[in-house]
Amino acid sequence: MVSKELFTYHVKKALEGYYDAASLQLSPLIDLLNLVSALGETRIACLRRLLRETIEALKPPSSIPYNEQAWVGYRVLWSRYIQSRSQFAICEELGLSRTSYYRYLAEAIDAVSAILWDRYIALTPTEDRPNTIRPTDTGPIERAVRLSGYSSLQATRLAEIAEIIDDVLRIISPLENQCGITIRVSLPTQFPDTYYLSAGIVRQVLLIVLTEAIQIACNDVVNLIVAASKSEIAWRITQLRSDLLVSMDARVASNMAAAQALLAAHNGRLWSERDERKCFTLGFALPVCHPRTVLIVDDDPDTVELYTRYLRTGPYLVRTARTAQDVRKLLAQDLPDLVVLDVLLPGEDGWNILQQLKTMPETAHIPIIVCSVLSQPLLALALGAKEVLRKPVEQGTFLRAVSAALNLPEVPG
Incomplete structure (x- = not known):
């Protein structure tokens, strides 16, 4: 199917x-x-x-x-x-x-x-x-999970984290003023040069949790504390008078479930804790990803879009090229971890690209997956391809081949 x-x-x-x-x-x-x-x-x-x-x-x-x-x-x-x-x-x-x-x-x-x-x-x-067959409106949890699939990884620095927070605070400022609350932000002094994470997920979860948090503040100040480690970035909202994760309010419970679904789709977590003054803290964290770069070489924009959509579900950064000339330009800038190659290309074809990549010392180590309507696996493998897939390629088959080529844990499905 x-x-x-x-x-x-x-x-x-x-x-x-x-x-x-x-x-x-x-x-x-x-x-x-x-x-x-x-x-x-x-x-x-x-x-x-x-x-x-x-x-x-x-x-x-x-x-x-x-x-x-x-x-x-x-x-x-x-x-x-x-x-x-x-x-x-x-x-x-x-x-x-x-x-x-x-x-x-x-x-x-x-x-x-x-x-x-x-x-x-x-x-x-x-x-x-x-x-399941999805109806038109499947509720906030399903919408959140679907949204997370379209949130790709981005290179994120401390300045970008600060910009996301500023943008969220600007959006919720009318509610903040209405509740008479001030949100104080604390950012880490030490921050790695670049993290890869989903900025879209951070923004959406922050909007959800801060909107709820400022309505149950212990006093007129809510603290937003950001901490960074080698493995994750965590956000903690302190000075809350109740635990949002056990709220009996249907609206609050639904919003927290949506936040959890967004985070879970990216291996994140949402938690709460109580301090000695009996105030609650709501926290969430997203793991820091170290993505692999995949170069897609195909002149069909629909195929490129399809493969890109497939790869958005994992820790991948996507680069694209239509021609052999495009490939050489990209390789001069940076070497990818994997190449997905069609052999039917305008001008110089993919067979020549495959042969060159496998004979050049600086690129010979890069695994190459050949994806084509042509069925010539013996030739592709003889030229050094890691895997050969016949178009059209199902998502599960494609991602399993990518994972295997990069020696990553096998994806389900």
Whole structure:
């Protein structure tokens, strides 16, 4: 069973290759959707017909005027893929900006994917189906976990930590004034040059815990103390009159659960403690990551985006290159820990890149994973590739190959 994310990727590529028989012939959707050709119809024609019918299913009822907003997504999708019109022509006809065009197009593609996904799920044996089907709104905990998956690691220095705190304090200052509270911040005097952590998660958790903390302060001052060690950065909010983690208030409990979910998704923790004056402290910590740099060499932006999304779930920094020339420029700046390489590239192909990287003394040690639609594993391995994966690649397969190449603990799934 494929993930919904990869399924949507297949749908997008099939739409982009709607009139390209060779592209549709290789589309995994043919097998995933168990397409059976009608009499005199090829499997390619069957997939093309299914895509067209699914797009038509998005067509608003005739009772809605054609110039209403409800028609825009359908018209963008139909014009782009069925009529093969350019982005410029579509934007001019519909009066859309470039940003609006891409937003409507992405939403329409997601809608087509959702219809076809339901069909795929119906064809999948019950025991192989996902454990849960997510409704539109799954509550704060699920939203928090989903958000954490899109929070990539960033190089963070003490100045950036201070900026995050200042930004959070600016946002909550109206509530701080309303409660008559002053938040005093204490930053460490010693701080390593650079930490890698998710600044987005820090910001969201700080907003949650400080918003709740200033409402239960023991007096008119709440202390925010930041401490750094080699393994983690910790934030402690002191001078609280009750324990937020055992609150019986449903709203507070829900917000604390959301904070815990955000932190847990990045191996962080949330805790509380009581001091000798019977005031409580609420603390949270995130581990310091030492990420590996992965260089993705592929000229297909959708594939690059997919692999980047896969890698965001782990301790990786992503660099990208489209051509052999791009690769040389990046290598001159810094050497990656791993290269993910497509062999079908414009100009100088990936075989030449692979051979050069493995014969140059300064890059010979870098493991290389070849990901391509071509199935030539013996040649790739003979040239020095660590692993060979055939496109399209599922997230679990991709991450296991990356972990193995870097000698990291194997990822589940």
